Amino acid sequence: MELRFKTRTAEVIIDYNKCIAPDCGFACIKACRLYGRNVLKIEGGKPKLAVSPKEAVRLDNECLACEIYCSWYGNSAIEVRVPLEVM
Ligand code: SF4
Known part of the structure; x- marks a missing residue:
């Protein structure tokens, strides 16, 4: 199980098999509120869009x-894939 969503230039993948919520205090959601645009929320005990x-x-x-x-x-459950263009 995973959550995948696209951003303008990248893709975010949250691997629910690695996710240890709530033991992490939903650090990703707090980080999104602090530095991002609040695109994550808690739903069913896991981070969702x-x-x-x-x-x-x-x-x-x-x-x-x-x-x-x-x-x-x-638990390193999130990967942000940013494709690099080779010149
Ligand atoms: S994906 Fe978010 S809720 Fe899950 S372990 Fe990582 S920081 Fe915690």
């Missing part, structure tokens, strides 16, 4: 804070 997938593309500021906070306080 608080907006529609289409809105996430427009709203998300790609701050990467969710991935960093999950690696610090959670």
Whole structure:
């Protein structure tokens, strides 16, 4: 089980098999409130999209804070994939 959503230039993947919520204090959601645009919410005890997938593309500021906070306080359950263009 996972949550996948696109942002303007990247893709966010939350692996629910690795997610240890609530033991992490929902660090990714706190990070999104602090540094991002509040696109995550708690639903069913897990982080879920608080907006529609289409809105996430427009709203998300790609701050990467969710991935960093999950690696610090959670279980490295979040990956933000940013495709690199080769010149
Ligand atoms: S910080 Fe990581 S472990 Fe915690 S709720 Fe978010 S995805 Fe799950």
